[in-house]
Amino acid sequence: MKIFANTIVNNEENFIWFSIMSVVDFVDKVMVWDSGSTDKTVEIINEIKKIKGNKIEFKEVGTVDKYQFTQMRQKMLDESKCDWILILDGDEIWWEDSIKKIIKTINERSAEIDGIVVPMKVPVGDIYHFQEEAAGQYQILNRKGHYSLRVINKKIPGLHVDWPYGKESFLDKKNRLIQKREKIIFIDAPYLHVTHLQRSSFKRKYDKFKYELGKRVSKDFKFPESLYLEYPSIIPSPFGKISGLSKIKSQLLTPLRKIKRRLL
Template identity: 30%
Template sequence: MPKLSTPKQKISALIITYNEMGYIEKCIDSVSFADEILVVDSYSTDGTYEYLLEHPKVRVIQNPFENFTAQKSFTLKQAKNDWVLFLDADEVVTEKLQKEITSTINNPEACEAYWFYRKFMFQNKPLNFSGWQTDKNHRLFRKSKVCFTDKKLVHETLEVDGKSCILKEKLTHYCYKNYEDYKGKMLKYGQLKAKEDFYKEKHFNYVLMTVKPIWKFFNHYVLRLGFLDGKKGITICYLNALGVLERFRELKRLEKKNELAYYLVMP
């Protein structure tokens, strides 16, 4: 009898967005090989939602943004297929990576989840150092075997029921469009990290607010060779350190707000 061929595995490409024009177009084009492209938009105001709504290959849903973990957990639940490729709107899948993804999910011995190393781009030019050279993230996984931990609001972490492996090809990450855009991202991340700290009952500390941003810059610029990236390295390392500073500023604001609320309800 002829040997029955294994059915081709289907895959859903998932993306969350908020004001991503200038990024999202490349991202969508790079996942056109997926059987489903699902985007969850948190009420963009720059035309992102309208662009996605008109795209023939995209299914778009709007959902209010609470934090990254909550938004990604919501998005994951909407996927139609078990295999999921979860991207940020500023990430692009190269042709070589597309082929590796396709062959991987159709391998009977595939792992439950895969890490991707990323190639960082600074205004279309490679950023080779500045702390990012060992950066990797879970991006490809089986929906039925994972969940996002609720312990983090930003830099969300995947919990995998099974084995994680690493793909060879890198994911291209257009991390830096312009100064104000990247600065806004770092400040937002810092504020969400402060909320994490606040919920964990960590307290504001002036010493840490001084030391940690300095250490962040020194670590990424000197120890992680950011100086080899030239002016790009200075900019990225400074803004990353600014995000750490914002984390402590926001934690201080949250503590003061909490104290004020406490005194207002006291008899």
């Protein structure tokens, strides 16, 4: 089975290296399209290209609005000449064991499944603190929490993308959400989703940074392997700790966020 990662980025300099490096050796190609980054994202992707060569297909598309983003996602889907796509955002970093489980499942069960849902670990405050599961609002396969459809069979009839950024979704020919099809399975193969951390030193158009402090991980916790690899000096350490006013603000807001979640 041929598997392509589909990656659209915009100002992702802090984590894009670790994201791509976490999957590039396990998929056939990583398609990376930049939508007008003004930070070092493009420079970093070009550094990855020097190492991984033709496994990286890079294109600078330019700035897009939330409707053009969906059109770009559709065009990327159309140009993905493969059997399966892995949706890989610039804030998603995979453990090797998890991505290997995904590849193994695809190779063994491709004919009988349409997509794969997986859990995610969501740091908040800094990489050492994980958001509570109650904060996860995704409802898939009778589960609610930090879950996401990340792998899709390209042979689904009428597979397409619709709705503007923030709500954009993959649908079939009946305009049914792919995650609502019968042949969607869950695999316990988590990835690290750093969406609520600082992803760039530059302003991001659709930023999801949160002032919140989650539960601290244990001292022997193992992060995705790509975070321990050598990386270019232009990339800040992913292991920075929250401090100063940011920590104080997060400590003050965290209880309020938890109360709000339980009331809604």
